[in-house]
Amino acid sequence: MIEEPYRWVEAIANRREYIETQLAPGSPIAALSCRDGILFVTIGRARQKLFEIYDRIAMGAIGHPGDIERLRMAAIELASTEGFTRSAADVSLRRLAFYSLSPVLKSAFEQVYGAPYLARMIFAEVGSKPADDLFLRVEYDGAISASGAVADVQPPRFSAIGGTARGTELMEELLRRDHDPNCTLKTGLKVALDAWSVGSLAAQEEGVREMPPQEVLRQRRAEALRGATIEAGLLERAGTSAIRYRRITDAEVQGLTSG
Amino acid sequence: MTSDSLGDAAFDFPALLRRHGLLNEAGLSPTSNLPADATRFTPTQATTILAFKFTGGVLVAGDRRATAGNTVVYDRADKVLEIDRHSIMAIAGVPATAWEMARVLEHSLQFFRRTQLQEMSVDGKVRALSKLLRDNFGFVIQGIGVVVPIFATYDFSDDGQARLYFYDAMGAQFEVTDYAATGSGSPAVRGVLFYENRWGKKPLHKLSEQDAVTVALRALDTAAEADTATGGVDRTGRIFPIMKIISRDGIKTLPDKQIAARFKATVA
16 A cells, blocks of 8 residues: 555654654653753653763653663664774764664654654753753654754754643743753753643643743642652763763752752 | 664673674684794783772772883883773783773773663672683783783672772682782782781771872882883882772872872882
8 A cells, every 4th residue: 555655645644643642641851051061851750761872962752661772772882882993072962863863763764564763852962061062852753953943043052852742842932931051050950840841731631832821830840740750860061070971869859949 | 773682682882892893702813813823023011000908998009111022112101090980990911902901891881881770780890801801812822912900999889898809811800808919010019018918007908098109109119129011110200100099989090299299208
């Protein structure tokens, strides 16, 4: 049936719809530059969703754990082999995403007899100052975007993924409005949690379409935190060690969110 | 992309490198079909290293000399290599092989931590180095790639303690309680450390950081006295041994200034 071009397009459209349905309930993830580095934030129940890829690269992903795992392993293998044969300075997120991950995702997505990857990811690479930070959003079909970038404007120092397209858009809208790349960790975490809340509200049934007031965001966060915890990670900007990623411990999160 | 079959040791970094043709097969070297006497090549050698436990953790020290036969090749070699936040591999033997081995080990531990989302156990790290030495045995029997390292790390299990190991060229690991030394100057170093540990003012594990630096400097200077392959302290060039300390907080590299001051006050 898919020998006919029309059928192929239809099959792809069905597959896109299927994947979007599968991804919709995923807990949103926000990543943003702050003075100390790049902060990744999400709220979840049990499964870890933020991962270290290499010395200066980390990822956050929503989707099927098996698929995320395969992509995560592939990214770590590629980065580690490159870092070993050449040097850590030769490992670049841009190359990893555009030349390695994207083609594989695209062909898996378009070969309608095989299974696609059920995953939507944010990758970030920390630079020596916020202006050097790089954020890439990588989709299940291999599409890559620097979140919310508008032509002729320097790319924003943040990225966000929600379960739904509207969720992602609203998260970006909020981050464009509230985020300052030179903020402290505390402020960054607060803004990221607001972004999470709006992404999560948009993904609910009868989800919000327009930016809700601050009060509603705070309510959504409080409600979510009754049954789940904040997961956060930081790619440190300065450090004596080459390895920059660290998990932000629960105690530290508590300190940053109180008061 | 990764294999989907279970049981494939996806977290084994050396195996990954071999799959990509980036590392020799275990036990083989590129010239392994040559008869042993065909090699008249004299490899560069790095010499004396030592490590001992003291009140502040483990001190690992190495002189700076690299030689090839009677020739001094380099006087600023770094033989004390950081593998991760709490582990050091110090090398005596052929640096070409040793540095590569350290590189593989460093990447293996990081690869394991990143893929498995947990730190490798101390036993696992010790075994990983042992396996690399064993894989290198092809070079050893040709007499051109012998490496005899010391491995020191901090073990966070139980109450936490510093751990210290030395290896032979085939990869057997020996854990020591007090001190270890390998390389051409090691007989003299072992003599000094044995003496200090038994009859010194305090046993090694009770020394302060300052006194530990003194003992390490004296031991290396003693080794250099009789062994031309050991650099000891270069008094005219002001080249001092490299010293690093592993404790619960991580690895600290002692600044040259501190070592120089200690050298002037207690050794020179």
